[in-house]
Amino acid sequence: MNSVVIAVLLMLALSLARVNVVISLLASAVVGGLLGGLDLAATLAAFNGGLGGGAGVALSYALLGAFAMAIASSGLPHALADGLARAVQRGGGGRSVKWAIFGALLLLAISSQNLLPIHIAFIPLLVPPLLFTLGQLRVDRRLLACIITFGLITPYMFLPVGFGEIFLKQILLGSIAKAGLDANDVDVMHAMAIPALGMALGLAIACFSYRKPRDYNLARLARAEHEDARYTPRTLLVASIAVVVTFITQLWADSMLLGALAGFTVCVAGGALRxxxxxxxxxxxxKMMAGIGLIMIAASGFAEVLKATGDVARLVAASVDVIGDSKGLAVFLMLLVGLVVTLGIGSSFSTVPILATLYVPLSLQLGLSPTAIVCLIGTAGALGDAGSPVSDSTLGPTAGLNVDGQHDHMWDTVVPTFLHYNLPLLAAGWVAVMAL
Structure with a gap:
């Protein structure tokens, strides 16, 4: 069997068995490298060579965690939780408040990709303060993970604005052009509309799947969220200014690291934090964010080993051998390969350039239209972003939802998002490519 497939499946199996994700990545990288024809020295060299690719993001996460803790210490989350609790009491029930929070989280996640392209920076700052009220309402956090992940992925794969402009125009159309097909005249929103509807269907199913109440230890959450923190109008004002400064700095400097550092500095200088x-x-x-940072660093090394084996190309070639004259089977297998590769690499933005080189000649041979080719490669790249243990689209939600240790990354974020998004997206992508 192909070394890429074995490495990804092994990584997923170990992670699901509750082996630490970093250990799972390292062990799977070694196995994948050796099976892919690399010796141990070459495998470790490729792994070490890829580590630097995740270091910057890991450091940004660590500083963002420090800033989030400073905000928690200022009492701002406590004040927000108190306000939500009063809203629940005034309303005589929490249904309207619950759905208002769901809608706010969805809009925040969507705008973080397009309107205010701050990506996942909002999650550890704004999600934890909502958990106490949502815990009182007995909301299942798996639904929250699905809501946030939908907002992190669907906008960039459909709307050519913000991160969507980078993914759809610069990476997707740019990679297809380098592979020998000029698709600049293709309407990317038209090409990706049906796959985006598949994601929306997944979100609707998740709202049904996780509708039942789920109980969490509220005392444990209160301790983790500094519910005993005292706040004054001044500390709340300074903390609010710090959040705004963080977002503005990130937008101006295009750096999560500088944004978090600026926000922390405002908290200390303004007296919100002694x-x-x-x-x-x-x-x-x-320390709160260190685990996620290490996963991102290890994931970069793992991805480099997969690339070094050259077995992604061999995986596509092996798929071609079983296609025959069936266009439908060819499209399905190419989408499936994209799912496997992105699950391992953890980034749609990194997967598309790899797949475009291989898929464009094959797609032209199959007689697919330029619009169908854009849809095929875009969907194949997006598949696996949800449900990958090493994707920031799953690591980000876990960072916000697991502040009290009651939200498991694999079983409460990875598995729910994999089931509710990859399966509908795979089906919708296949239908779209065959219809376009």
Whole structure:
């Protein structure tokens, strides 16, 4: 069997068996490298060579965690939770508040990709303060993970604005052009409309799947969220300014790292966080996000090993051998290969250039139209972003939902998003390519 398939499946199996994701990535990279024809030294060299690719994002996550902890210490989350609790009491029930929070999270996630392209920076800042009220309403956090993940993925694969402009125009159309097909005249929104509807269907199914109440330990959440933190109008004002400064700095400098650092500085300088507590809060916040940072670093090394084996191309060639004259089977297998590759690499943006080189000649041979080719490669790249243990589209939601240790990354984020998004997207992508 192809080494890429074995490595990805092994990584998923170990992670689902609750082996630490970093260990799963390292073990799977070694197995994949050896099966792909690399010796141990070459495998480790490729893994080490790829580590730097995730270091910048990992450091940004760590600083963002420190800033999130500073915000928690300021009392702003506590004040927000108190306000939501009063809203629930005034309304005589939490149904309207619950759906208002769902809608707000969805809009925040969507706007983080297009309107205010801050990506996942909003999650550890704005999601934890909502958890206490949602816990009182007995909301299943798996639904929250699905809502956020939908908002992180669907906009960039459908709307050519913000990160969508980068994915659809610069990466997708650019990679297809480099592979020998000029598709600049293709309407990308038309090409990706049906796959986007598949994602929307997945979200609707998730709202049904996780509609039943689920109980969480609220006392444990209160301790994790600094519910005992005292706040004053001044600390709340400074913390609010710090959040705004963080987002503005990130947009201006295009750097999550500088944004988090600016926000933390405002918290300390403005008195929302006492100077003598700053170092302890900073280290506590960095430790909170350290695990996610290490996963991202290890994922970059794992992806580099998969590329070094050259077995992605061999996987496509093996798929071609079983296609025969069936266009439908060819499209399905190409989408399936995209799912496997993205599950391992964890980034649609990195998968598309790899697949475009291989898929464009094959698609032209099959007689697919330029619009269908754009849809095929775009969908194949997006498949696996949801449901990958090493994707920031799953790591980000876990970072916000697991502040109290009651939300498992694999079983509460990865598996739910995989089932509710990849299966509808695979079906919708196949229908779209065959129809276009």
């Amino acid at each position: 100077w003598r507590d700053a170092d302890g809060v900073f280290m506590e916040g960095m």
